[in-house]
Amino acid sequence: MSFDNTRLLDFLSEIDKELKRKMVLVAVGGTAMTLLKAKSSTLDLDFTIQSQYYDDFKTAKDILQPGFRVDLFHDGAVFVNMLPVDYMKKSKPVKTKFKNIELRTLNPVDIVVTKIGRLDDRDEQDIKSCVKKFKITKRQIVNRAGQMESSTHDKTFQKNLQKVLKKLYK
Secondary structure: OOEOHHHHHHHHHHHHHHOOOOEEEEEOHHHHHHHOOOOOOEOOEEEEEOHHHHHHHHHHHHHHOOOOOEEEEEOOEEOOEEOOOOHHHHOEEOOOOOOOEEEEEOOHHHHHHHHHHHOOHHHHHHHHHHHHHHOOOHHHHHHHHHHOEEOOOHHHHHHHHHHHHHHHOO
C-alpha cells in the first residue's frame, strides 16, 4: 500500500478529528519527501513528535486502527539517528486546514542525513532525489552530518556518508 499526498493528508485529517489538543507533527523520511513533492508516494508513514504529544497521537491512531504502518519517533529521533536540537526550527511548514495538527516536514538536508544512517537501496534513491530536487551541496550534507547525534555506530555512519558523497559528488 502506498500513500500519495492526498491519502496521507486524508489520514492525518482523521487523526486531527480525534485529537483533544494542538500538537506539532514533523514528517520524516519518505513521508516528508512525499509532502515536499520529491517523491510521488511513500510505503509507510513516519513522524517525529515531541514526547508530550506522543501518547495523544498514538491514542488517536489506535482509535482509527488504520491497518497500515505508522512509525512515531520521539523528540527529533528518526530511526537510529538523533537530529540536532534545531531540527524543528529548520523544518518546513505544510499548509493544511487541520484544527489540532501543525504539520511540518524535515528540512531536505535533514532527510538526507537521517537516511544515511540506515542507507538501504531505497534510502540511496531517496537521497539522490532529494539532492537533485533541492540542489543540496556536498558541504551542506557534511556540515549537517557533523551535527548529528547518530545512534548507529559512528564508523557505520561515516562509511555510509563517504559512500553517498562518493556516488553523488564525483
